[in-house]
Amino acid sequence: MLMQGLISAEQLAQALAEQNGVAWESIDAWQIPSSLIAEMPASVALHYAVLPLRLENDELIVGSEDGIDPVSLAALTRKVGRKVRYVIVLRGQIVTGLRHWYARRRGHDPRAMLYNAVQHQWLTEQQTGEIWRQYVPHQFLFAEILTTLRSY
Secondary structure (H helix, E strand, C coil), X not given: CCCCCCCCHHHHHHHHHHHHCCCEECCCHHHCCXXXXXXXXXXXXXXXXXXXXXXXXXXXXXXXXXXXXXXHHHHHHHHHCCCEEEEEECCCHHHHHHHHHHCCXXXXXXXXXXXXXXXXXXXXXXXXXXXXXXHHHHCCCHHHHHHHHHCC
C-alpha cells in the first residue's frame, strides 16, 4: 500500500505502532551519536534490523521498522547488556541508517549527491529534502526481498 501511494510512511508507522502497543517516530539516522551506535554491535543491529536511538534511564531505545516479538526483545537485552525498548520508525529510515552506520562501506552517505546539488545551486534544500523523503521509504533490506520471493 505504501509503494502504491495509498498510505504514507507516517500512516504505516502509526498503524504498526498501534498494532504493537509502542510509540512511533521519524528519525534522521545520521544524527545518532557514534557513541550510541557503539552500544550495539553491528552483528546485532543487522540481525534484528534495529538502530539504537537514545538512552532513557539506562534503557536503550531502539528503532525498528516492524514489530519486535518478546523473545527477540529479550535476546536484544541480553546481547547489549541493558534493558531494551523499541519504537516503530518510518519505513526505510532503519535500512538507510544500517547502511550508513554498519555496512561495509560505513560512512557512505547517499545524500552526498543531494548536498552537492545544493552547493552548485542545482537544487534547493527544500527540493533535496523532498527527494530524500521520497527515496527513503523505498529502501528495503535484502532479506525482506528474499522473504517476499519465498512466498510465491
